[in-house]
Amino acid sequence: MNNNNFIIPHEGKIKKEDRQRQKKHKSAILWFTGLSGSGKSTLAHAVEEKLFEMGIHTYVLDGDNIRTGLNKDLGFSAEDREENIRRIGEVAKLFVDAGIITLTAFISPYKKDRELVRNLVDKDEFIEIYVKCPLEVCEQRDVKGLYEKARKGIIKNFTGIDDPYEEPENPEIVVETDKETLKESVDKIINYLKEKGHLQI
Amino acid sequence: MNNNNFIIPHEGKIKKEDRQRQKKHKSAILWFTGLSGSGKSTLAHAVEEKLFEMGIHTYVLDGDNIRTGLNKDLGFSAEDREENIRRIGEVAKLFVDAGIITLTAFISPYKKDRELVRNLVDKDEFIEIYVKCPLEVCEQRDVKGLYEKARKGIIKNFTGIDDPYEEPENPEIVVETDKETLKESVDKIINYLKEKGHLQI
Numbered sequence: 001m002n003n004n005n006f007i008i009p010h011e012g013k014i015k016k017e018d019r020q021r022q023k024k025h026k027s028a029i030l031w032f033t034g035l036s037g038s039g040k041s042t043l044a045h046a047v048e049e050k051l052f053e054m055g056i057h058t059y060v061l062d063g064d065n066i067r068t069g070l071n072k073d074l075g076f077s078a079e080d081r082e083e084n085i086r087r088i089g090e091v092a093k094l095f096v097d098a099g100i101i102t103l104t105a106f107i108s109p110y111k112k113d114r115e116l117v118r119n120l121v122d123k124d125e126f127i128e129i130y131v132k133c134p135l136e137v138c139e140q141r142d143v144k145g146l147y148e149k150a151r152k153g154i155i156k157n158f159t160g161i162d163d164p165y166e167e168p169e170n171p172e173i174v175v176e177t178d179k180e181t182l183k184e185s186v187d188k189i190i191n192y193l194k195e196k197g198h199l200q201i
Numbered sequence: 202m203n204n205n206n207f208i209i210p211h212e213g214k215i216k217k218e219d220r221q222r223q224k225k226h227k228s229a230i231l232w233f234t235g236l237s238g239s240g241k242s243t244l245a246h247a248v249e250e251k252l253f254e255m256g257i258h259t260y261v262l263d264g265d266n267i268r269t270g271l272n273k274d275l276g277f278s279a280e281d282r283e284e285n286i287r288r289i290g291e292v293a294k295l296f297v298d299a300g301i302i303t304l305t306a307f308i309s310p311y312k313k314d315r316e317l318v319r320n321l322v323d324k325d326e327f328i329e330i331y332v333k334c335p336l337e338v339c340e341q342r343d344v345k346g347l348y349e350k351a352r353k354g355i356i357k358n359f360t361g362i363d364d365p366y367e368e369p370e371n372p373e374i375v376v377e378t379d380k381e382t383l384k385e386s387v388d389k390i391i392n393y394l395k396e397k398g399h400l401q402i
Contacts, residue, residue: 013246014250019260045214045215049215052215052219055223057224057258057300061295069294070291070292087271087288091271091295095296097260098260
């Protein structure tokens with residue numbers, strides 16, 4: 001019985017480039033960062049819908065599928081936030097390797113954590129999208145009632161209240177969700193992807 | 202300026218079923234388990250190649266992309282092994298949600314850890330593949346020289362030597378890599394996927 005074929009180490013022959021060819025577009029991370037209530041998740045899902053309609057292979061990583069699963073062992077201390085973003089970055093890298101346009105929606109307040117993710121992938125594969133919105137507006141929206149709890153001290157280490165948000169210095173895209181409509185912000189991002197050649201091979 | 206559309210929480214409208222329809226096949230985890238040197242990774246990559254040729258959207262999680270990235274903070278203690286498999290399971294679940302047929306190649310020696318992953322996804326989405334091969338044969342192959350180091354005590358907690366491997370009781374598929382050729386094992390798995398309707402919608 002010849003079983004030599006099980007002995008030879010088998011390097012994966014299907015590469016990122018093969019998967020991109022199969023899917024007929026490039027892959028990248030669209031990294032949405034901004035305050036709680038700025039509209040990151042809303043925008044990420046709206047962009048995904050638009051891309052999906054165009055036949056693009058996409059996936060969104062957000063609190064709903066990460067904090068309840070992979071990162072359910074992590075809290076909101078500075079250390080845990082760092083590990084939270086590190087793991088999300090590593091998972092997003094796997095998705096990019098799988099040929100998927102991967103949208104992530106996390107506050108990701110610290111510059112060094114975002115830079116760490118940027119450095120995990122190729123230069124044009126990390127697209128930082130600053131979802132800009134004044135704290136007052138986010139706090140007024142208070143979709144999840146978190147700002148109220150943070151102001152009352154029920155929630156500690158809340159970004160914008162008692163924990164810093166470090167603004168991106170050179171994000172690839174800035175959207176201002178207190179000034180633009182959702183459609184305008186979506187179009188801005190889709191146009192960027194088109195112009196930079198991400199949506200084709 | 203109407204920015205109400207940023208206030209309404211936006212549940213992701215693109216669901217697993219939509220992604221599966223887009224990709225024209227179902228998604229699942231093919232969980233390869235077995236001793237070091239049994240041929241898990243070789244087989245997983247060979248199955249992936251075959252699936253890829255058939256136009257299926259696939260991805261392989263193995264030591265090469267997990268232990269160097271997401272799980273680089275973990276060692277080989279029982280506790281770390283458990284966390285290793287937990288994270289891999291959670292990531293595989295995300296890939297299944299993304300519509301991908303996800304192949305994982307890890308020793309995953311403990312039954313309870315494999316069961317934990319099984320319970321993360323729907324019943325027919327976890328396909329346990331026992332890559333069966335006698336310890337003597339694996340040790341004789343010793344592709345990476347690990348058994349020699351384990352016997353000398355240079356590596357501790359090595360599965361099969363000084364750490365147990367708990368055989369799957371009811372795996373969906375068993376391949377015997379000391380008796381079958383690589384092609385036979387690949388065909389067995391592909392046929393299972395065809396018969397169970399995984400490769401179509």
